[in-house]
Amino acid sequence: MKPYLREKKAFSFADVPENTSFEAGYLVTVNSGWRSIRPVIDTGRCVGCEQCYLYCPDGVISIQNGKAVIDYDFCKGCGICAKICRLGAIGTEAEHK
Amino acid sequence: MSKRFLSGNEAFAEGIRLAKPDVISAYPITPQTIVVERLSEMVEDGSLRSEFIHVESEHSALSCAIGASAAGARAFTATSSQGLLYMAECLYYASGGRFPIVMMNADRSTALPWNIYGDQRDSLSQLDSGWIQVYAENAQEALDLALMSWKIAEDKRVSTPVMVNLDGFVLTHTYETVEIPEQAQADRFLPPYVTENRIDFADPKNLAFSAGPDTNYIFKYKAHTGMLAAKQVVSETESAFAELFGRQYSGLLDSYRTEDADYILVTLGSIAGLCREAADRLREQGIRAGVVRIRYMRPFPNDEIAAALKHAKAFGVLEKDISFGNEGTVYTNVNSALQKAGVQLPGYDFIGGLGGRNISAGDIAQIFADIQSGTEHVTFIGIGGDGNGKSNG
Amino acid sequence: MANPTAEKLSRDEYFYGHKACAGCGGALAVRAALKVLGQNAVSVLPAGCMSAVGFNFPQLCFSNNSIISTFAGTASMLTGIEAGLRAKGYSDFTAVGFAGDGGTADIGIQALSGAIDRNDNIIYICYDNEAYMNTGIQKSGLTPFGARTTTTPAGANIHGNLRPKKNMFEIAAAHDIPYAATASVGYLTDFIRKVEKASQIKGTKYIHVIAPCPTGWGIQPDETVEIAKEVVDCGLWYLAEYENGEFTLNHRPKDFSSVEAYLKKQGRFRHLDLDDIKTVIASRDKKWEFIGKNFTYR
Numbered sequence: 001m002k003p004y005l006r007e008k009k010a011f012s013f014a015d016v017p018e019n020t021s022f023e024a025g026y027l028v029t030v031n032s033g034w035r036s037i038r039p040v041i042d043t044g045r046c047v048g049c050e051q052c053y054l055y056c057p058d059g060v061i062s063i064q065n066g067k068a069v070i071d072y073d074f075c076k077g078c079g080i081c082a083k084i085c086r087l088g089a090i091g092t093e094a095e096h097k
Numbered sequence: 098m099s100k101r102f103l104s105g106n107e108a109f110a111e112g113i114r115l116a117k118p119d120v121i122s123a124y125p126i127t128p129q130t131i132v133v134e135r136l137s138e139m140v141e142d143g144s145l146r147s148e149f150i151h152v153e154s155e156h157s158a159l160s161c162a163i164g165a166s167a168a169g170a171r172a173f174t175a176t177s178s179q180g181l182l183y184m185a186e187c188l189y190y191a192s193g194g195r196f197p198i199v200m201m202n203a204d205r206s207t208a209l210p211w212n213i214y215g216d217q218r219d220s221l222s223q224l225d226s227g228w229i230q231v232y233a234e235n236a237q238e239a240l241d242l243a244l245m246s247w248k249i250a251e252d253k254r255v256s257t258p259v260m261v262n263l264d265g266f267v268l269t270h271t272y273e274t275v276e277i278p279e280q281a282q283a284d285r286f287l288p289p290y291v292t293e294n295r296i297d298f299a300d301p302k303n304l305a306f307s308a309g310p311d312t313n314y315i316f317k318y319k320a321h322t323g324m325l326a327a328k329q330v331v332s333e334t335e336s337a338f339a340e341l342f343g344r345q346y347s348g349l350l351d352s353y354r355t356e357d358a359d360y361i362l363v364t365l366g367s368i369a370g371l372c373r374e375a376a377d378r379l380r381e382q383g384i385r386a387g388v389v390r391i392r393y394m395r396p397f398p399n400d401e402i403a404a405a406l407k408h409a410k411a412f413g414v415l416e417k418d419i420s421f422g423n424e425g426t427v428y429t430n431v432n433s434a435l436q437k438a439g440v441q442l443p444g445y446d447f448i449g450g451l452g453g454r455n456i457s458a459g460d461i462a463q464i465f466a467d468i469q470s471g472t473e474h475v476t477f478i479g480i481g482g483d484g485n486g487k488s489n490g
Numbered sequence: 491m492a493n494p495t496a497e498k499l500s501r502d503e504y505f506y507g508h509k510a511c512a513g514c515g516g517a518l519a520v521r522a523a524l525k526v527l528g529q530n531a532v533s534v535l536p537a538g539c540m541s542a543v544g545f546n547f548p549q550l551c552f553s554n555n556s557i558i559s560t561f562a563g564t565a566s567m568l569t570g571i572e573a574g575l576r577a578k579g580y581s582d583f584t585a586v587g588f589a590g591d592g593g594t595a596d597i598g599i600q601a602l603s604g605a606i607d608r609n610d611n612i613i614y615i616c617y618d619n620e621a622y623m624n625t626g627i628q629k630s631g632l633t634p635f636g637a638r639t640t641t642t643p644a645g646a647n648i649h650g651n652l653r654p655k656k657n658m659f660e661i662a663a664a665h666d667i668p669y670a671a672t673a674s675v676g677y678l679t680d681f682i683r684k685v686e687k688a689s690q691i692k693g694t695k696y697i698h699v700i701a702p703c704p705t706g707w708g709i710q711p712d713e714t715v716e717i718a719k720e721v722v723d724c725g726l727w728y729l730a731e732y733e734n735g736e737f738t739l740n741h742r743p744k745d746f747s748s749v750e751a752y753l754k755k756q757g758r759f760r761h762l763d764l765d766d767i768k769t770v771i772a773s774r775d776k777k778w779e780f781i782g783k784n785f786t787y788r
Contacts, residue, residue, distance in 0.1 A: 079712030164570025
């Protein structure tokens with residue numbers, strides 16, 4: 001479980017709550033546009049050690065079938081994962097916009 | 098029901114015991130201290146099952162109460178003067194988040210110069226903070242408001258915090274006989290607080306968030322309409338209260354002999370009794386005088402003020418406040434109510450009681466005389482000399 | 491391949507989709523702590539970076555119950571939430587605050603001191619990025635000596651901030667708090683262990699975690715973790731705990747790495763001259779002398 005993307009809509013008068021309380025983990029925008037570099041997992045080298053998962057400030061890396069997987073909707077391309085990986089399993093590419 | 102001889106502070110504490118707040122967070126300040134001392138004793142002897150938090154400042158007192166309210170708890174705090182100003186940031190926070198906290202404020206002068214005695218410059222400076230503001234006249238009303246204020250604050254249509262104001266010393270420390278309702282009846286009147294504006298483990302919430310220009314104004318509008326809804330809810334609450342406890346209150350304001358009055362003095366708080374006595378004496382002399390005691394400064398009784406004053410020849414406002422460089426804030430509000438209703442009559446503002454200065458029967462007689470004869474727009478009671486205490490505000 | 495630290499954490503993400511700068515150390519601290527504390531954590535965040543990036547209606551980035559407090563009110567709101575939930579019959583929750591260095595050591599220190607004094611059952615985590623970053627890098631009480639901020643500019647006359655960091659860890663300990671600790675996001679396993687430990691202690695817990703800010707420190711976003719490790723390795727920060735009236739040192743570098751190298755990597759220190767660096771080293775050595783006398787290494 002984690003906050004997840006909802007349908008983006010304009011909040012009309014009726015949609016705005018009476019008080020400042022609202023559903024937790026309600027996302028309407030992604031962060032992919034922030035990236036200038038794109039981390040890429042080399043699944044051949046990745047052993048699923050989870051160091052990148054631990055140190056990602058955005059929590060966008062998960063381990064699936066023993067390999068790191070990046071949620072590119074929310075990855076900002078900080079590059080911490082590539083630096084932390086001792087096996088050189090995460091490379092970086094220029095982001096094409 | 099029992100009768101006891103209590104001060105305003107003690108009567109209020111009895112009302113709070115009946116309301117059973119889950120959390121009390123308070124910091125001592127004269128002349129509020131007796132309320133928190135009595136509540137502490139009630140918690141100690143087990144007659145009040147509240148979490149009593151000894152906070153280290155008034156800012157923390159209200160911040161803590163907001164946290165408790167966000168947990169779905171009924172939260173109470175009390176303060177006065179400098180303490181109210183110190184927690185001012187949290188006043189706006191509580192009302193903006195629609196947390197129905199109740200606070201007692203012992204109305205006291207604000208430094209400088211330092212002074213511990215009663216005037217109303219503390220609470221009146223916070224009229225824009227989004228809190229319902231009610232001013233008690235006597236200890237019985239204070240106790241009854243301690244109960245009624247929760248019911249108003251927590252009503253879903255309102256969801257707005259309430260500040261109950263008691264004149265420092267004159268009301269907080271003056272003893273009178275008060276009736277104390279039975280707990281069972283109080284429980285019938287005020288059921289436990291239930292809200293969705295809270296931390297919820299089954300359905301987690303993000304609370305007290307930011308809202309940008311696209312929606313921020315809608316939150317503010319909703320807070321405004323919530324406050325306005327309190328007008329109706331005050332009326333319903335007072336009816337329910339009268340039914341159970343036999344005391345009927347008069348809504349947002351309390352009019353005395355205004356129906357046929359030519360000259361009306363508008364005021365708030367504990368000085369109203371002396372004003373009514375002055376009006377009675379004038380009536381004996383054939384002068385038709387009346388008194389309006391404003392109970393709720395927010396929401397403001399615009400229509401009720403206009404209705405009470407529209408047939409008069411002139412009116413005055415007696416208030417323990419001055420907005421330096423203008424006039425007293427109560428006058429500004431009353432005048433606005435009249436303008437909106439198209440009621441045109443001469444009005445004069447009398448500033449009295451600052452820093453606890455006594456307002457005598459003679460002062461009030463002079464005020465009524467000035468209203469009849471006409472005077473300067475703003476008069477500081479007790480200032481003599483060339484200006485005779487009068488200034489064109 | 492099992493990672494023992496990862497195994498201790500919830501697989502859920504509680505702080506996600508936020509707008510913190512790329513490489514934000516504060517975001518990493520908040521994320522990691524919440525993965526320790528889990529779904530029943532109630533987080534309180536004062537005005538500051540993490541609330542600014544996580545709570546813009548309708549983009550609400552915490553999946554657990556979370557609330558913004560006033561800037562000065564992190565600890566007092568934690569107190570109210572803890573008392574309120576307890577009064578409503580809840581016991582299985584953790585009230586945790588995440589305040590920055592300014593929110594902790596400056597404007598929030600009074601409320602924090604009050605909460606420790608009452609021994610309220612809360613965890614208070616200070617994510618220390620060493621300046622008011624949310625408002626654009628102004629000096630706080632935790633800005634280190636020599637750092638250039640927008641209110642301590644480095645020029646010919648004054649070389650940045652003239653004062654050392656306030657010692658919040660020992661200030662918290664001086665209250666005889668049940669548990670206090672220092673940490674760094676560069677040593678994440680140590681930080682996670684401390685949050686876990688704090689969650690099992692009753693009373694007030696204070697954890698002070700160094701959380702670099704690439705924007706304010708003048709480093710690349712991918713350098714956050716290594717600079718947070720280096721500040722410990724060069725001895726300008728230390729990993730310690732306070733419990734039962736005693737200080738424990740958790741990590742003792744055999745030889746300190748170069749202070750100069752640490753400083754010169756960062757834009758905020760690049761102006762420092764040799765004398766300034768000597769001052770920093772002298773202050774570090776004095777601190778370690780104190781640690782040697784008063785802390786037990788385990």
